[in-house]
Every structure is written in C-alpha cells, then in structure tokens.
Amino acid sequence: MSRADTATDTATDTAAGAAADTGRAGAGTARPVAPPAAPAPAPGLGAGAGRGPGAALGLFRSELTLTFRRWRSLALLGILAVLPIVVGIAVKIETSDGGSVGGGGGEGPAFISQVTNNGLFLVFTSLAATLPFFLPMAVGVIAGDAIAGEAASGTLRYLLVAPAGRTRLLLAKFTTVLVFCLAATLVVAASALATGALLFPTGEVTLLSGTSVPFSEGLLRALAIAATVAASLVGLAALGLFVSTLTNSGIAAMATTVGLVITVQIVDTIPQLDVVHPYLFPHYWLSFSDLLRDPVYWDHLTKNFGLQALYTALFGSAAWARFTTRDVTA
Amino acid sequence: MAQIRPNKPRHKAVRYAVPVAVAGVAAATVGLVPALASTGAPDLPKITAEQLVAKMAESDVQHMSGTVKVDADLGLPSLPGGSGGPGGFGGPQGGGHDGGGDGSSGKQADGSGAAPGAKLTELASGEHTLRVAMDGPDKHKLSVVEDASEYSIVHNARDVWAYDSGSNSAWHARSPRSGAAHGGSAAESVTPQKAAQQALDAVGKSASVTVDGTAKIADRDAYQLVIKPKNAPDSTIGAVRIAVDADNGTPLKFTLTPHDGGKPVVDIAYQDVDFGKPAAKTFEFSPPKGTKVTEADPEKLGERGKSGEHGEHGKPGAGGPLGRPGDGALLEGEGPQKALEGLSGLNIVGKGGDWNKVAEFDTGMKGALSGLTGSGAGAGKDPGKGGAGPDAGKLLDSLTDEVKGDFGTGRVVSTRLVNALMTEDGKVYVGAVTKEGLIKAAESAAE
Numbered sequence: 078m079s080r081a082d083t084a085t086d087t088a089t090d091t092a093a094g095a096a097a098d099t100g101r102a103g104a105g106t107a108r109p110v111a112p113p114a115a116p117a118p119a120p121g122l123g124a125g126a127g128r129g130p131g132a133a134l135g136l137f138r139s140e141l142t143l144t145f146r147r148w149r150s151l152a153l154l155g156i157l158a159v160l161p162i163v164v165g166i167a168v169k170i171e172t173s174d175g176g177s178v179g180g181g182g183g184e185g186p187a188f189i190s191q192v193t194n195n196g197l198f199l200v201f202t203s204l205a206a207t208l209p210f211f212l213p214m215a216v217g218v219i220a221g222d223a224i225a226g227e228a229a230s231g232t233l234r235y236l237l238v239a240p241a242g243r244t245r246l247l248l249a250k251f252t253t254v255l256v257f258c259l260a261a262t263l264v265v266a267a268s269a270l271a272t273g274a275l276l277f278p279t280g281e282v283t284l285l286s287g288t289s290v291p292f293s294e295g296l297l298r299a300l301a302i303a304a305t306v307a308a309s310l311v312g313l314a315a316l317g318l319f320v321s322t323l324t325n326s327g328i329a330a331m332a333t334t335v336g337l338v339i340t341v342q343i344v345d346t347i348p349q350l351d352v353v354h355p356y357l358f359p360h361y362w363l364s365f366s367d368l369l370r371d372p373v374y375w376d377h378l379t380k381n382f383g384l385q386a387l388y389t390a391l392f393g394s395a396a397w398a399r400f401t402t403r404d405v406t407a
Numbered sequence: 408m409a410q411i412r413p414n415k416p417r418h419k420a421v422r423y424a425v426p427v428a429v430a431g432v433a434a435a436t437v438g439l440v441p442a443l444a445s446t447g448a449p450d451l452p453k454i455t456a457e458q459l460v461a462k463m464a465e466s467d468v469q470h471m472s473g474t475v476k477v478d479a480d481l482g483l484p485s486l487p488g489g490s491g492g493p494g495g496f497g498g499p500q501g502g503g504h505d506g507g508g509d510g511s512s513g514k515q516a517d518g519s520g521a522a523p524g525a526k527l528t529e530l531a532s533g534e535h536t537l538r539v540a541m542d543g544p545d546k547h548k549l550s551v552v553e554d555a556s557e558y559s560i561v562h563n564a565r566d567v568w569a570y571d572s573g574s575n576s577a578w579h580a581r582s583p584r585s586g587a588a589h590g591g592s593a594a595e596s597v598t599p600q601k602a603a604q605q606a607l608d609a610v611g612k613s614a615s616v617t618v619d620g621t622a623k624i625a626d627r628d629a630y631q632l633v634i635k636p637k638n639a640p641d642s643t644i645g646a647v648r649i650a651v652d653a654d655n656g657t658p659l660k661f662t663l664t665p666h667d668g669g670k671p672v673v674d675i676a677y678q679d680v681d682f683g684k685p686a687a688k689t690f691e692f693s694p695p696k697g698t699k700v701t702e703a704d705p706e707k708l709g710e711r712g713k714s715g716e717h718g719e720h721g722k723p724g725a726g727g728p729l730g731r732p733g734d735g736a737l738l739e740g741e742g743p744q745k746a747l748e749g750l751s752g753l754n755i756v757g758k759g760g761d762w763n764k765v766a767e768f769d770t771g772m773k774g775a776l777s778g779l780t781g782s783g784a785g786a787g788k789d790p791g792k793g794g795a796g797p798d799a800g801k802l803l804d805s806l807t808d809e810v811k812g813d814f815g816t817g818r819v820v821s822t823r824l825v826n827a828l829m830t831e832d833g834k835v836y837v838g839a840v841t842k843e844g845l846i847k848a849a850e851s852a853a854e
Binding site (some may be wrong): 195401 | 419422423425429430433437474508536538550552554555556557560561568570572573574575676688689691692694695696697698
C-alpha cells in the first residue's frame with residue numbers, strides 16, 4: 078500500500094503556474110486530452126485561482142469539454158429540448174378546435190393558457206414545467222457526478238497528482254456545473270421559442286398585469302427569465318457538489334442530490350412546515366414569473382437570488398472544506 | 408491501494424469552520440435584519456388625534472402606486488372540499504334563497520370567468536399581495552399578485568376591465584356614466600385608505616381616538632392613530648390602529664385586532680408606496696388575442712352601484728374594511744351577499760352604542776335551518792346538490808353551534824370578528840359582537 082503525499086492546493090499556490098493539462102493528459106485513456114491552456118494570462122476564474130490563471134482556465138476548459146461530450150449530458154439536454162416541443166404540440170392539438178387549454182380553468186403548468194395568444198409564452202410555460210423536476214434533475218446528475226464520478230472511475234487521484242490544486246479543481250468543477258445550468262435552461266428556452274414561434278402567433282406580449290409590451294421587449298424579458306431560472310439552480314449545483322465530495326460513488330451522489338430535490342420540494346408543499354419554507358432552495362423558484370409583471374415585482378426575485386447565494390456560500394465552502402481535507406483513496 | 412491525502416491534516420478543523428461561519432452569519436442575518444428594520448420610530452412633531460384625523464380628511468393624494476400586503480384572518484369556518492371559506496361565510500345567509508349564487512361566490516366554477524366578485528372574496532382569508540395604482544378619480548388599478556399569475560382590475564374612465572392571467576379570461580363592464588363607478592370603489596376597498604375611512608366613519612362618538620407614537624411604514628414616517636371602542640363590552644373589536652403618513656395624511660397601514668387578543672384579524676399595509684404619477688399605460692388594457700371576455704350586463708350595473716353605496720356605510724366597522732364577502736357584492740350584486748351588504752331596510756338591534764350594533768334581517772323562510780343543512784354543503788362544493796343527508800348534518804354541526812334563547816333555537820356561525828345567528832323562524836342576526844352579545848341582541852329583538 079503506497080501512500081503518496083502529494084501537492085495540496087496550499088502547496089500549489091506557491092508553485093508557479095501549474096500545467097494542469099499535462100496532468101489531465103496523463104490521467105488515463107478514459108479522459109480526453111484537453112486543448113492546451115491559453116498562453117496569455119486570460120481572465121482568471123477569480124478567487125482561488127491564485128497564480129497561473131492560464132492553467133486554471135485550461136482545467137476549466139478540459140472539464141467543460143469533458144462534461145459536454147458525455148453522452149449522459151447530451152441525453153439530458155436532448156430530453157430538455159424535446160419537452161417544450163411536446164408541450165407545444167399538445168397545446169396545439171388541444172386548442173385546434175378553438176377551445177382553450179384545460180377548459181380555461183387555469184389548470185396545468187403556469188402560463189399554459191396564454192400560449193395560444195402568444196408563442197413566446199411557451200418559453201415561460203416550458204421553464205415553469207421543467208423547473209420543478211427536469212432541470213434540477215439534470216443539474217443534480219451533473220453536479221453529483223462532478224467529484225464522486227471521478228472518484229468512482231479512479232481518475233480523481235490522477236487529477237490530484239497534477240499540481241493543479243484541489244481548490245482550483247473544485248472551482249473548475251463548480252464553474253462547469255454552472256455553465257451546464259445555463260446551457261440546460263437555454264436549451265429549454267430556445268427549443269420552446271422555436272416551437273412557439275412555429276405553432277402559435279407572436280406579436281405584442283400581454284404581461285400578467287394586463288399591460289402590453291412589444292415583442293422585442295418580450296424577448297428581452299424571456300432572456301432575463303432564462304438567466305433567472307439558471308441562477309435559481311445555482312444553489313442546487315453547490316449542494317450537489319458538496320454531496321459529490323462526500324462519497325466515492327457517482328451514482329450515490331447523483332441519487333442523493335436528485336432525492337434531495339424531490340424531498341425538499343415535498344417539504345415545501347407541507348403547510349405545517351411553513352416556518353422553514355422560506356429557507357428551502359426551491360421555494361422561490363417560480364418567482365421568475367414576477368419578471369412578467371408590470372412593474373416587475375422584485376420582492377421574491379431578490380429573495381430567490383439571496384437564497385441561492387446563501388446555499389452557494391454554505392455548501393460551496395462545505396464542499397471546499399471537505400474536499401481539501403479528505404483522503405482520496407480512489 | 409493508493410491513497411492521496413492532504414499533507415496538512417491539522418487544517419481540517421479550520422477549514423470546516425468556514426461553512427460553519429457562513430451558516431452562523433446567515434442565521435444571524437435572518438434573525439437580526441427584521442429586528443433592525445422594524446426599529447427606529449421616527450421623531451415627529453407632536454400632534455393631537457383631532458389634528459391627525461383632520462389631516463387624513465384633508466388628504467388629497469391624486470396619484471400614487473404601491474404594493475399592499477393584506478393579511479386577513481377572520482377565522483372563517485373552513486368547508487371541506489375547497490377554497491370555499493368565504494363561500495361558507497355567505498352560506499347561511501344564502502340559505503334557501505339561491506344556492507347557486509352562493510356557490511359562485513366561493514368558487515369560480517361558473518362561467519363568470521374573470522368577474523371580480525369571486526376574486527375579491529378570496530382576499531378575506533390568508534395573505535395576499537396587492538399592487539395598487541391611482542391617477543385621479545378616473546384611473547385605478549388593483550392587481551392581486553398570485554403565483555405565476557395575476558388578477559387585475561383596471562378602471563379607466565368609463566371602462567372597468569378585469570383580467571385573470573391564470574385562466575386567460577377577462578371581464579368587462581362599461582359604465583353608462585363616467586366617474587368613479589363601482590369598479591373603482593371595489594378596487595379601493597382593500598387599500599389602507601379605504602379601510603381607514605370606513606373605520607373613521609364607524610367611530611361615531613363611542614370610541615376613544617388617540618395618537619400612539621410614530622412608525623416607519625414603507626420607508627415613510629407615519630403617525631399611529633388608535634381607535635378603541637368605548638362602553639362596548641360585547642364588541643369583538645379590540646382596537647383599530649391606523650398609520651397615517653406624516654407628510655400627506657395618507658393611511659399607510661391598517662390593523663384591526665380582536666378583543667380577545669391574538670393575531671390581528673385584518674392587517675393591510677403598504678410595503679412600498681410612491682406618490683408619483685403612474686405611467687399612463689398602467690391603466691390601459693385591451694384583451695389579448697384569444698382571451699375569453701365576459702361582458703357585464705349594463706342593466707345590472709346600475710343596481711350594483713346602488714348596493715355598493717349602501718354597503719359602504721352599512722356595517723359599523725364590522726369586518727368592514729376589506730375583503731369580506733360583501734366586497735364581492737359591490738360588483739357582483741347578484742349573490743345573497745347583497746342582502747347582507749345593502750343594509751337598507753334592515754333593523755339595527757342591540758344596545759350600547761355603535762360597537763354593539765347587530766343587524767337583523769328576515770330571510771322570510773320559516774324553518775330554514777333544515778334547509779341550511781343542504782345549502783351548507785352545497786355552498787362549497789356542488790350547488791346542485793341540495794339534499795339534506797347525514798353528512799350535511801355533521802357538516803352543519805362542525806360549522807355552527809346550536810344556541811337557545813327567547814327566539815327559540817338558532818345556530819351561530821362564529822368567526823374571529825363577526826358572528827351570525829340564524830334562528831328557526833328565518834331571522835338572521837349579524838354583528839361584530841361576541842356570541843353572547845349576539846344572543847342578547849336577538850333576545851331583546853324577539854321580545
């Protein structure tokens with residue numbers, strides 16, 4: 078049993094720009110060879126990158142390509158892209174006889190009754206429909222797999238042999254998950270926008286408050302909503318990353334993260350537990366719809382952002398504490 | 408098996424201190440910020456209660472907009488099977504008159520779609536966020552902020568629109584005459600201004616009005632006016648507290664606490680308020696393509712306007728200020744609430760000043776109590792189902808208490824603020840008095 082005490086991040090910070098890519102290239106055949114690091118001192122990843130932002134960027138890039146080349150990630154994004162199409166076609170079929178969705182009783186996902194007025198609303202409906210489960214599931218899978226997946230496949234120690242540093246690796250992983258959050262949300266929004274524009278009329282958008290805005294402003298609001306939805310998933314990303322540092326089984330980390338999403342959402346619906354509701358990360362998820370009011374109602378939006386920041390700080394630091402102090406055995 | 412471990416394990420505890428510190432700071436923030444935010448009563452020149460009331464009366468705010476939090480806990484008996492709390496309240500009065508109309512006030516089950524009555528009735532229980540905007544007497548807007556949807560009433564000159572984004576339906580009424588019509592008054596009835604006005608109207612001479620310090624409401628300095636009933640042992644109203652803007656006399660917060668203490672029955676407060684002119688497009692509404700629009704019957708509108716006028720001064724502060732089922736009547740008019748609200752032709756019984764007033768009216772139905780069994784069940788769920796079954800009897804028992812007195816046998820529906828008694832001979836007594844006070848009043852009326 079050989080023990081290799083190797084460079085920790087503290088050691089790395091004193092070392093000059095570490096060649097993370099070299100380490101990654103030697104990490105085994107399972108991992109693709111990353112493109113060389115940017116030679117120029119590119120804008121670093123911010124805190125923790127210390128010296129050698131180029132190396133950090135390289136690490137991040139290789140993580141990014143790795144994540145987005147996985148079949149698993151592509152399949153998740155594919156499902157997310159198909160969902161708005163299914164919703165759009167279903168609404169089209171149901172309303173083809175001139176009726177309204179769900180008999181006009183306001184049933185179904187949010188905004189669905191407005192889809193027939195304006196295809197843009199399919200974006201909001203799709204985001205509202207995917208936000209409770211599909212989007213967090215996808216993020217949970219990616220975040221849960223981030224560290225634990227490496228550990229399970231035995232590649233984590235090779236990553237750590239390279240003098241990239243644990244903090245930096247964690248940051249690269251977290252940033253990748255954040256990019257995935259944004260990508261997943263944009264995939265839903267783009268697919269919904271295309272479907273909505275094809276199947277339904279577009280034009281002046283009537284906001285929830287009854288005021289009308291031009292389509293261009295509607296598009297801007299849709300973009301802001303997509304960004305808000307992506308930001309709503311940040312807290313979950315940090316939570317998943319923390320779970321991922323706890324175990325050496327990628328499946329266990331994914332299952333735990335997705336399970337947590339479901340459990341927390343159930344707790345969020347139990348009226349007897351309303352004391353804790355404002356502190357649950359999904360509690361203000363639907364606040365993105367407040368961007369569709371006129372004037373925008375910021376109360377819940379700011380609470381949502383604050384909550385996500387809190388979860389990120391809490392579980393991000395917990396993940397950091399755990400990951401930089403634990404023994405990596407695989 | 409290779410093991411890679413960090414070379415400085417002694418840092419472990421230090422590192423774990425970081426998330427713990429984050430959690431600590433977060434908890435402290437959560438605990439302290441509300442406490443800090445609510446401190447600091449502003450330092451304002453002394454003012455007498457008369458001056459403050461005069462200031463409110465003189466207040467001439469033409470345009471404003473803001474967000475209002477309405478928290479009502481009337482303690483309405485809840486009906487199984489739906490959001491029919493308010494409907495349940497209307498239930499006994501509705502009785503055998505019109506079971507169907509009753510159902511429509513509790514739920515949006517009928518075709519009326521976005522008609523305002525049902526929506527405003529919902530405000531009678533729970534917490535709601537409203538946004539209000541006003542520009543002169545002819546332009547009002549009131550929106551009920553809901554999860555991922557919004558319900559708006561827009562009053563612009565002669566048009567009153569109601570738009571429910573959740574069900575994508577609209578309601579439209581065009582007043583035959585211009586001016587602040589019924590729609591406007593309904594929209595205002597849930598703002599602190601209107602509530603305060605109604606409370607002051609109800610004060611009469613039998614209440615003590617005092618100024619009790621200052622407060623900061625919606626980032627504005629305000630005086631606190633406290634109205635307490637005098638010589639009214641049976642009143643369920645403990646105190647009415649109104650925060651009045653020190654600058655322009657606009658009521659910013661209205662709190663009604665019950666006599667037996669506890670959480671306020673009604674709490675209406677501005678979260679933020681802006682006395683600037685709202686954008687003109689705020690008051691413009693045209694139904695989007697594909698929206699189902701219900702046109703109100705102009706014939707009935709005149710009638711509604713009338714019933715609204717009576718309703719406003721009808722009941723002495725009793726549940727007065729907001730969201731009671733009666734608000735629906737201002738616009739809807741058809742329901743049995745009209746009978747309750749348009750108190751003209753009602754007897755006011757009960758002694759001991761304004762605060763002990765009890766309204767009496769005759770439903771004209773002898774033995775209606777047995778009919779109640781059916782309508783009680785029908786009110787919440789299925790208006791068509793009128794039959795009296797054993798279940799319905801149980802339901803009646805769970806909602807009401809049987810009482811006996813000189814008037815015979817009756818049943819009392821209790822809420823935290825308003826109690827209603829229906830007797831065997833079809834008489835109904837309603838008032839913001841305790842159950843005992845109500846029975847006393849009914850007995851004195853029966854003599």
